[in-house]
Amino acid sequence: MRVRLHTLGCRLNEAETEAWARQLQARGCPPAGAGEGADLLVVNTCAVTGEALRKSRQLLRRLQRGNPRARLVVTGCAASLPDTDLGAAGIDLLVPNQDKDHLVEIAAAALDLPLMPESATAPAAAALFARHRQRAFVKIQDGCRYQCSFCITTAARGPERSRPLAAICAEVQGLHATGVQEVVLTGVHAAGYGSDHGSSLTDLLAALLEQTSIPRIRLGSVEPWDLPADFWTLFANPRLLPHLHLPLQSGADSVLRRMARRCKGDAYEQLVAQARAAIADFNVTTDIIVGFPGESAAEWQQTLTRCARIGFAQVHIFAYSPRAGTRAATMPDQVPAALKRARSRELHELARQWRAPILANQVGRTWPVLIEGPYAGSDDPPPAGDGAGYTPHYLLTRVRGGADPALLNRIVPVRIDGVSADGSALLATPVETSVGRAAAG
Numbered sequence: 001m002r003v004r005l006h007t008l009g010c011r012l013n014e015a016e017t018e019a020w021a022r023q024l025q026a027r028g029c030p031p032a033g034a035g036e037g038a039d040l041l042v043v044n045t046c047a048v049t050g051e052a053l054r055k056s057r058q059l060l061r062r063l064q065r066g067n068p069r070a071r072l073v074v075t076g077c078a079a080s081l082p083d084t085d086l087g088a089a090g091i092d093l094l095v096p097n098q099d100k101d102h103l104v105e106i107a108a109a110a111l112d113l114p115l116m117p118e119s120a121t122a123p124a125a126a127a128l129f130a131r132h133r134q135r136a137f138v139k140i141q142d143g144c145r146y147q148c149s150f151c152i153t154t155a156a157r158g159p160e161r162s163r164p165l166a167a168i169c170a171e172v173q174g175l176h177a178t179g180v181q182e183v184v185l186t187g188v189h190a191a192g193y194g195s196d197h198g199s200s201l202t203d204l205l206a207a208l209l210e211q212t213s214i215p216r217i218r219l220g221s222v223e224p225w226d227l228p229a230d231f232w233t234l235f236a237n238p239r240l241l242p243h244l245h246l247p248l249q250s251g252a253d254s255v256l257r258r259m260a261r262r263c264k265g266d267a268y269e270q271l272v273a274q275a276r277a278a279i280a281d282f283n284v285t286t287d288i289i290v291g292f293p294g295e296s297a298a299e300w301q302q303t304l305t306r307c308a309r310i311g312f313a314q315v316h317i318f319a320y321s322p323r324a325g326t327r328a329a330t331m332p333d334q335v336p337a338a339l340k341r342a343r344s345r346e347l348h349e350l351a352r353q354w355r356a357p358i359l360a361n362q363v364g365r366t367w368p369v370l371i372e373g374p375y376a377g378s379d380d381p382p383p384a385g386d387g388a389g390y391t392p393h394y395l396l397t398r399v400r401g402g403a404d405p406a407l408l409n410r411i412v413p414v415r416i417d418g419v420s421a422d423g424s425a426l427l428a429t430p431v432e433t434s435v436g437r438a439a440a441g
Contacts, residue, residue, distance in 0.1 A: 001028075001029045001039040001040055001113065001114060001115070002029070002030060002031065002032040002033075002036065002037070002038050002039050002040070003021075003024050003029050003030070003031060003032065003038060003039070003040040003041070003042065004031065004032045004038035004040075004041055004042075004067075004070075005017050005020060005021055005031070005041075005042045005043075005044070006041070006042070006043045006044070006059060006063070007044045008043075008044065008045055008046040008052065008055055008056055008059065008076070009044070009045070009046025009048060009052060009076070009077070010046070010048070010186075010221075011137050011184065011186045011220050011221070012137075012139060012142070012186045012187060012188060012220075013044045013046065013076060014137045014186075015136075015137035015138055015139040015184075015186045016044060016100060016101075016103075016139055017042070017044050018136055018137055019139065019171075020042060020103055020104055023104045024040075024104060024115070027104070027108075027115040028115060029113075029115055037067065037069075037070075038067055038070050039069075039070055039071065040070060040071050040073070040107075040113065041063050041067055041070045041071065041072045041073065042073045042075070042103070042107075043056075043059060043060060043063065043072070043073070043074050043075070043076070044075055044076040044100075045059075045060075045074060045075065045076035045077060045078035045079055045086070046076060046077055046078060047076070047077040047078040047080075047081055047084055047152060047156060047323075048077065048151075048152060048153065048323065049321050049323055050321055050322070050323060050324070051321060052078075053078055053084055056076070056078040056086070057078075057085075057086060060072075060074065060086060060090075060091070064090040071092045071093075071111050071113075072090060072091050072092050072093075073091075073092060073093045073095060073103070073107050073111075074086060074091050074093070074094050074095070075094070075095040075096070075097070075100045075103055076097065076100070077097065077152070077153070077156035077157065079094050079095065079096060079097075080096040080097040080098070080156045080157070081152065081155060081156050081325065083324055083325055092111060093106070093107055093110050093111060095107070097142070097156055097157050097158065098158055101142075134179075134180065134181050134182065134370055134371075134372050134408075134409045135180070135181070135182040135183070135184060135218075135370070135372070136175050136180045136182070136183050136184070137183070137184050137186050137220070138168065138171055138172060138175070138183045138184065138185055138186065139163065139186055139187065140162065140163055140168055140185050140186065140187045140190060140193050140204060141160060141161060141162040141163060141187035141188065141189065141190065141192065141193045142157055142158075142160070142161050142187065142188055143157045143158045143159045143160040143161050143188055143189070144157070144159075144160060144188045144189040144192070145159060145160050145189070145192065145195075146189070146223075146260075146262060147260060148259055148260050148261060149258065149259050149260045149326060149327040149328040149331075150259060150289065150292070150320065150323065150326055150328040151326065152323050152325055152326055153188055155325060157188055159196075160188075160189060160192055160195060160196055161196060162192075162193050162194050162195070162196050162197055162199065164197075165194075165199060165203065165204055165207050168185075168204065168208070169207055169208055169211045169212055172208060172212045172214055172217075173211070173212045173213070173214070175214065176212065176213060176214040179409060180214070181214070181215050181216060181370050181409060181410075181411060182214070182215070182216035182217070182218060182241075182370055183214055183216070183217055183218065184218045184219070184220050185204075185217070185218070185219050185220060186220040186221070187220075189223055189226070190219065190220065190221070190222045190223075191222050191223055191225065191226040191227050192226050195226075200228045201227070201228060201231065202228040202230055202231055202234065205217070205234050205240060206234060209234070209237050209239060209240065214239075215239060215411055216239060216241055216370065216392070216411070217239055217240050217241065218241045218243065218394070219243075219244055219245075220245060221245040221246075221247060221287075222244055222245065222246060223246075223247060223262075223263075224246045224247070224248070224263045224267075224268050224271050225262045225263050227271070232274060232275060232278040232279065233278070235278065235279040235282070238392070241392045241393070241394070242279045242280075242281060242282045242283060242392055242393055243282070243283040243284075243285070243392070243393050243394040244275065244282075244283075244284055244285075245284075245285045245286065245287075246268070246271070246272070246284055246285075246286055247286060247287040248265075248268055248286045248287065248288060248306075248307070248310075249261060249287060249288060249289050249292075250288065250289060250292060250295075250299070250303050251265050251288075251302050251303035251304070251305065251306030251307055252265070252295075252298075252299035252300075252302040252303055252306075253265050254299055255292050255294075255295055255299050255303075258292065258293065258294060258328075258331065259289075259292060259328070260327075265302075265306050268310075269306070269309070269310060272284050272310055281393055282393070283313050283358070283393035283394055283395065284310070284312060284313070285312055285313055285314040285315070285316070285394070286307075286310075286312050286314075286315055286316070287315075287316045287317075287318065288303065288307070288315055288316070288317055288318070288347060289318050289319075289320050290317060290318065290319050290320060290340050290343045290344045290347060291319055291320045291335035291339060291340030291343060291344075292320045292328070292335070293320070293328055293331035293332065293333055293334050293335065294331065294332065294333040294335075295335055300343055304346075304347070304350060307347075307350070307351075307354065308350065308354065311354050311357075311358065312351065312354055312355070313354075313355055313358045313359075313393075313394075313395065314351070314355065315347065315351040315354075317344055317347050317348060317351070319337075319340040319341065319344050320335065320340065322334070352423055355423060356419075356423055358395075359395065359419045359423065359426055360419060362391070362395065362416045362426055363416050363417065363418060363419070363426075364415075364416065365415075365416050366413055366414065366415050366416070366431060367391040367392060367393075367397075367413070367414060367416065367428075368391075368392065368411045368412065368413050368414075369389040369390065369391055369397050369399060369402075369411070369412055369413075369414050369428065370389045370390060370409070370410075370411050370412075371387045371388075371389045371399060371402045371407045371408055371409065371410055371411075371412055372387075372388055372389045372390075372408075372409075373387065373388060373403070373408065374386065374387060374388065374403040375387055375388040375398045375399070375402070375403070375425075376388065384403075385400075385401050385402075385403045385404065386398050386399065386400060386401070386402060386403060387399040387401070387402020387403040387404070387407060387408075388402065388425075389402065389412075391426070395425075395426055396424060396425040396426065397414065397416070397425060397426040397427075397428050398420060398425045398426065398427050398428065399412070399414055399428050399429070399430060400427075400428065400429045400430070401429075401430060402430070407430070412430050412431075413430070413431040414428035414429060414430050414431060415428060415429050415430075415431055416428050417429055
């Protein structure tokens with residue numbers, strides 16, 4: 001059997017899909033190549049917004065048309081909520097979120113799939129090389145105990161459930177054995193890891209640093225609350241990379257109250273200040289929701305002022321769209337679409353301005369960069385042979401000569417020479433060793 005897996009939505013969905021790919025390949029079910037037919041389709045859907053749900057339905061229809069003989073397994077948030085009609089015709093199996101960690105076993109039994117036992121293949125056979133990934137997403141927990149007024153995730157994924165610490169360490173070490181150089185730890189509420197079994201995110205990170213040898217460990221999106229008191233001390237180990245994505249969502253406390261967020265603006269700024277005081281060059285990125293119900297001109301200005309004061313290297317901007325089943329969808333004073341578009345354009349421009357000094361501050365410095373493949377930036381046609389990767393702080397870097405196959409998936413020290421014309425990436429040159437090759441970490 002050959003399988004094709006599709007993911008929509010968040011990094012947690014990506015982590016789950018990558019885990020299924022490894023499990024299926026270990027049981028003799030390799031990924032279908034480009035232009036090759038698939039016997040099994042697995043789709044991990046998203047329903048966080050109405051648009052995400054529409055894309056999920058659209059993808060399912062396209063896959064059904066293009067693969068009429070393939071078995072179709074559908075899971076994810078769009079398969080787990082009562083108000084989502086995915087069009088059951090043509091779907092062979094629906095796996096709700098609460099069962100998705102066992103998707104491969106469930107599908108094998110329900111669809112009588114001809115899978116080999118896991119012991120039939122060598123452990124390294126389940127690598128991610130078919131997907132050309134040097135970075136892997138690893139799920140550490142699922143679900144959330146909180147209920148932000150715009151979020152459907154609590155209903156779709158249920159209460160918090162943390163994976164056993166030993167299982168996560170084993171997965172990370174197994175990934176490193178197959179050649180993966182960096183893992184990104186993901187969860188719905190990653191900061192709450194271990195709350196259901198007497199552990200903590202600090203315990204998990206300490207164990208990963210002690211019990212695994214993977215060179216780079218990165219945290220994905222982390223809500224700006226419930227972080228353990230001794231959290232920042234762990235970043236003294238350079239393997240734990242100095243970057244966090246901390247969703248702010250709004251800079252106005254009045255909007256944060258309507259969102260039912262647990263962190264006020266001043267507390268968020270204090271958290272960022274703690275991180276930057278404890279770890280040199282610590283990078284913070286964030287999410288902002290534009291046009292939340294009732295967002296006034298004064299509240300919008302508070303968001304811009306607070307963001308400018310903090311200084312983010314990157315801002316993910318989301319124009320609010322009502323999601324049926326959430327409290328925010330029924331709130332009065334929905335912001336007109338034209339005003340949301342105008343505010344989004346304004347924030348995009350300001351975000352570029354905030355990013356510029358952060359990138360400029362890197363010029364002349366040397367950082368280890370994981371070379372992930374050819375550079376494909378939009379600023380200008382890159383010279384043939386330029387590679388792309390990220391600094392420890394998650395700053396995109398265009399590396400001269402980095403597309404050399406000998407450097408792919410290697411951690412290379414590079415000197416930052418400048419910033420790309422569109423301000424999106426650093427420009428760098430590998431640091432040469434005495435034998436004329438770039439040193440690798």
